[in-house]
Amino acid sequence: MHALTIGEALARAQKWLREAGSTSPRLDAEVLLAHALGRDRVYLFRESQHRLDAKEARVYRDLVERRARGEPVAYLTGHKEFMGLDFIVGPHVLIPRPETELMVEYALAMLAGCPPGRRVAVDVGTGSGAVAVSLARLAPGAEVYATDISPEALEIARANAGRHGAPVRFYRGDLLSPLQGVLPPGSVAVVAANLPYIPSAEMAGLPRDVRYYEPALALDGGPGGLELYRRLVPGAGELLAPGGHLLVEIAPDQKERALELVPPPRWRSTALPDLAGRPRLIVAQKKGDGKPVL
Incomplete structure (x- = not known):
């Protein structure tokens, strides 16, 4: 399976969080990915074709899973x-x-x-x-x-x-x-x-x-x-x-x-x-x- 780009990762996370009941799935997805990458949200749009490496993808998936279970974004990012x-x-x-x-x-x-x-x-x-x-x-x-x-x-x-x-x-x-x-x-x-x-x-x-x-x-x-x-x-x-x-x-x-x-x-x-x-x-x-x- 090929490494996901930032844009692809955001789209998947947004869908996952929406189905899990998040009231702000796109914003949650963006904030968590920016945190996982140690970047700001502007970077996500500027580098939407950047492919996540294995560690970045694993960290992001863990954050999205925890958010889907209901853990607040602010506690996930600190x-x-x-x-x-x-x-x-x-x-x-x-x-x-x-x-x-x-x-x-x-x-x-x-x-x-x-x-x-x-x-x-x-x-x-x-x-x-x-x-x-x-x-x-x-x-x-x-x-x-x-x-x-x-x-x-x-x-x-x-x-x-x-x-x-x-x-x-x-x-x-x-x-x-x-x-x-x-x-x-x-x-x-x-x-x-x-x-x-x-x-x-x-x-x-x-x-x-x-x-x-x-x-x-x-x-x-x-x-x-x-x-x-x-x-x-x-x-x-x-x-x-x-x-x-x-x-x-x-x-x-x-x-x-x-x-x-x-x-x-x-x-x-x-x-x-x-x-x-x-x-x-x-x-x-x-x-x-x-x-x-x-």
Whole structure:
């Protein structure tokens, strides 16, 4: 049998992945072949007649087989782009999603409006560090703190901070508890949290690449899906400066229940839509109490 060209290999992989149920078979095939060859995707089009040698074909076939079984592309390549930055990912952390960029963009806007010395942000449940590292890289003069309960996640987050030169300060523990004694009450401009929000009863219905491969610790939000956020709000209210913002990502059908967690008069709250027009980000501003606001 003759060695396959890049074009032929892509066509076969695309067909295989489509039949296996991939929602993006062509993109998956291209990303995996570029990874197998140590090239970018542009190379695949420029050199579509290049014939794969035996080792290249074997590596590619293994990757496509694993993807066909449901393993996420990001775990197969070990990388995922977020906010224009390349992040290391692995089975101990949730794969960064494009919709979470809305949280980062809003946080950046809030930090830009803070006076120098007051640009303090906290990323709760940092996972891969995508939010924290993006803030540290893209918000000039910001102090960024990040927490996570998983030591394996923090190891990946620290690696991502190191490779991007992002001076994030990481702490291990539950929600905001590791920052007690580190940050004084009323000193933080932004608390951002993309915590688990899938109701426990819905975990079994998640797509197989999420259900079987991504960490349940980063997905299961308890019986109602918002249990961690319910616990987070009081601590965030203490840590935020008057006028500071709490940002939390939710599922679209959780809008009303999530807004109930941050009610007036202490909070001024709203829900922002994602690119598909679905409620995705709860923005809760802590009202002033007579002190200067941010």
